[in-house]
Amino acid sequence: FVLPPREIADDLLRCYWDYSHPVFPVLHRPTVMSEYEKFWAPGSFPDRHANETNNFTRTLSYITVNMVFAIGSQFTTVVKPAAVSGYGAEFYQRSRKLMNFEIMDSVQLATIQILLLTGVYLYYEQPTTYADRCWNIVGLTIRSSQALGLHSEYVGVPLGQLDREMRRRVWHCAILLD
DSSP states (O other): OOOOOHHHHHHHHHHIIIIITTTSOOSOHHHHHHHHHHHTSTTOSOOTTSOHHHHHHHHHHHHHHHHHHHHHTTTOSSSOGGGHHHHHHHHHHHHHHHOOHHHHHSOOHHHHHHHHHHHHHHHHHOTTTTHHHHHHHHHHHHHHHHHHTTTOSOOSSOOOHHHHHHHHHHHHHHHHHO
16 A cells, blocks of 8 residues: 655645546545545554454545546646656556455445546546456446446435435446446
8 A cells, every 4th residue: 555745646636626526526525535634644554453344445445546546647737747647557556456356246336436437547548558448347337336226216225315416426427438
């Protein structure tokens, strides 16, 4: 678990919120910002002695932030233009290494959001080089969204306003990417 220097990380995050999030609003900004701030606290990364559920949640947050950095790198002016592609690819690769089958076994909104962010990154970064990978990620996102019932307003349990809104946003963004 490695983060860029805080100044660069803040700029990448700002670029994501300013340029990508308005088009693909798949994340809840206050929630992401709260998790992001926790990354800068001492001892914030998972360790082998921590609760497995807590480690799983922190890993999902770390994957999400890295995908946000990867997307934000497409719009930053802090990183030299010649290095932007490599910088974004580094964050993308960090996320890919952590996105394993165990995470995919647990289909939840956070997992689908990560898949969507990955699809957005691949769309921005390498529309020709990784066209098949982008297409496959978007297909997986839609199938996972349907498995979670995002395509339906009725989920069988009462949901709060934030949960309903995020489910709608994620579903509509998945369809938009398709």
